[in-house]
Every structure is written in C-alpha cells, then in structure tokens.
Amino acid sequence: MLNPEALQEFISVVGPQRCKTSPEDLLTYSYDAYVHEALPDAVLFPLSTAEVSAILKIASARGVFVTPRGAGSGLGAGALAKRGGVVVSFSMMNRILEVNPANRYAVVEPGVVIAEFQRAVEKMNLFYPPDPGSANVATMGGAVVMNAGGMRGVKYGVTRDYILGLEIVLPSGEVMRTGAVTAKDVTGYDLTRLLCGSEGTLALVTQIIVRLLPKPRARRTLQAIYDDLDDAGHTVAKIIEAGIVPATLELMDRTILKALEDFARLGLPLDAGALLLIDVDGDPQAVEMQASAVAEFCRRQGARDVRVSR
Numbered sequence: 001m002l003n004p005e006a007l008q009e010f011i012s013v014v015g016p017q018r019c020k021t022s023p024e025d026l027l028t029y030s031y032d033a034y035v036h037e038a039l040p041d042a043v044l045f046p047l048s049t050a051e052v053s054a055i056l057k058i059a060s061a062r063g064v065f066v067t068p069r070g071a072g073s074g075l076g077a078g079a080l081a082k083r084g085g086v087v088v089s090f091s092m093m094n095r096i097l098e099v100n101p102a103n104r105y106a107v108v109e110p111g112v113v114i115a116e117f118q119r120a121v122e123k124m125n126l127f128y129p130p131d132p133g134s135a136n137v138a139t140m141g142g143a144v145v146m147n148a149g150g151m152r153g154v155k156y157g158v159t160r161d162y163i164l165g166l167e168i169v170l171p172s173g174e175v176m177r178t179g180a181v182t183a184k185d186v187t188g189y190d191l192t193r194l195l196c197g198s199e200g201t202l203a204l205v206t207q208i209i210v211r212l213l214p215k216p217r218a219r220r221t222l223q224a225i226y227d228d229l230d231d232a233g234h235t236v237a238k239i240i241e242a243g244i245v246p247a248t249l250e251l252m253d254r255t256i257l258k259a260l261e262d263f264a265r266l267g268l269p270l271d272a273g274a275l276l277l278i279d280v281d282g283d284p285q286a287v288e289m290q291a292s293a294v295a296e297f298c299r300r301q302g303a304r305d306v307r308v309s310r
C-alpha cells in the first residue's frame, strides 16, 4: 500500500491526470503477455527525463518499488509490479526526436512503437531491422531492455546491435548518458550493451540513440511447399551452406499451418507437410540471383510448389 504522502509527492511531479489509482486503471496495468498478474498501487505517466528523475528520487527516499513499463507485450512478467509500488509507463514519452540520414542514426524516446519508428525511417530510405513479432505494439524502450530479436535476426542481429547510446535514470534519480552518436566510440566500459537486455533491473531508459542502415533496394519473398518436413529442413541447411543469408527464413510444419489457417484464413495448403517462407534483400541484381538460387535449392530438395513474389 502506497503511503498517502508519497502518493501526493508523485502527483506533485506528474499532476493528477497522469497518476492513475482507480481499481479499473490499476487492473489494466496488472498484466503483460505472460500469465501472471500483480496490481500496482499507482501508475505514473511521465513526459520527460526530468519527471522520471523526480519520480525515482521520491521512490528512492521513500522506499517505493518502481516498475518501468512499455506496451506490456513482454513474455516474462517483467512489467508487473510484483511487490506493489508504482508502475512508470513510458507510453507518453513517445516522440522521435531526431532522424539523421547523413550520419545514419536516430534519437527516440522509449515509448515510440517499433513498427511506427520503422515506417518513419523507411520513408527516408533508412532501415531499422529488429522486428519482434510484437513490433506493432511493443516500444523501443521495451525492445532495448529485453534485447528483442525477430525474424530478421539471423542476417541482421538483434536490438543490441543497433543501439549506439542511451540516456538512463538510475534508481537514485541521477541522469546518465552512455555511448555516442558515432560508430567510433571504443574506449571505456560498454555500458550501453550492458543495459540492453537488462530487463529493467539497472535503470530506466529515457532516450535511445539508434543506428540505422540504408533501406535495402530490393526484396523478394519465396514460398515453398513440401510434402515432407525433412525436405524443408534440408533446404534450409543447403541455403545456409551455399553462403546465402536470407533476411528471414521461417519454417512452418503442418500443426503451425493449421493454427495459422484457423486464425487468419489465408488459404494455406493444409495437406502440406511443411512450408518455407524466405525473404532475400539487398541490391537488385544480387537479390535476383539469390532468389533464383534459393528457388532452385527448394525444388531440388523436393518442394512440390515454389512461388516467388514479383
């Protein structure tokens, strides 16, 4: 139970509108994508690093537990206030502060939704590869702190590989910066990488410097259908062995195909043993060559049907 004086101090920082304590509001913040539930005593919605710092100073002085929260799509109950206290939601710190095409970086607040960020930079011919399946709701802050990966992980790596620096607030309320906007930032301890994947245990992330790539100029998607799951597996091995690194490579067996079809009615072949979904991307000429080579591997390994997107 939150001490009423502590609650008043939190309200003095964020105002009554951005401090929620009603049972129905607290219920909304009592779960994530995992099975557990835990009610916080209050949910706070800061708008700035200064407010986050003030919240942590109060919490630290009064011994109140603090649980940071992005979109609550995590699968590990990390965003739950298991010991009560306050949830600090970053949903209102959701601005893209800077996109710098010349130096290929961006600066974002933690509440920016991943897919919205990807769309924004793609309009400028830039590319942010990490794409967890939750990208349409999950936040950049949540992805940093969980070091989220995704379907493009084999070729492009995970969130940690794209974070150049962070602004964080320590439990004491002290604001600290790690990393830099330059690639050549090599001396000293790599605190940025330590914080990526720290699951909210070390600090609250209030700003993120993101490394961007040029947007791939071409992309082809291939779908190969197999009667036999083993043949699909052998195709994957052959593709990798040949030195081709697809942007995504997803193998679905009959059980997954049925589950997908039940859910989305896509017209998937339910009599198939397996389906391979393969994306290749890069320069147009290389992509054409890779798509043909991959299609050939699929056929040679026994695919009964191979389709290449145009």
Ligand SMILES: Cc1cc2nc3c(=O)[nH]c(=O)nc-3n(C[C@H](O)[C@H](O)[C@H](O)COP(=O)(O)OP(=O)(O)OC[C@H]3O[C@@H](n4cnc5c(N)ncnc54)[C@H](O)[C@@H]3O)c2cc1C
Binding pocket: 032, 033, 067, 068, 069, 070, 071, 072, 073, 074, 075, 077, 078, 079, 080, 090, 110, 131, 132, 133, 134, 137, 138, 139, 140, 141, 142, 143, 144, 145, 146, 147, 148, 149, 150, 151, 199, 200, 201, 203, 204, 205, 206
């Ligand atoms: C349908 C679905 C598909 C998914 N697919 C993938 C996938 O393909 N690959 C993959 O790696 N993961 C995947 N995930 C899990 C993925 O890790 C999370 O969805 C995402 O990283 C969490 O982001 P969020 O904004 O929802 O964070 P939350 O769930 O709100 O929080 C996650 C953790 O980060 C902490 N946190 C949040 N914001 C901050 C902050 N600003 N500062 C400090 N700590 C903070 C929280 O306390 C918590 O511990 C998937 C999840 C779902 C539900």
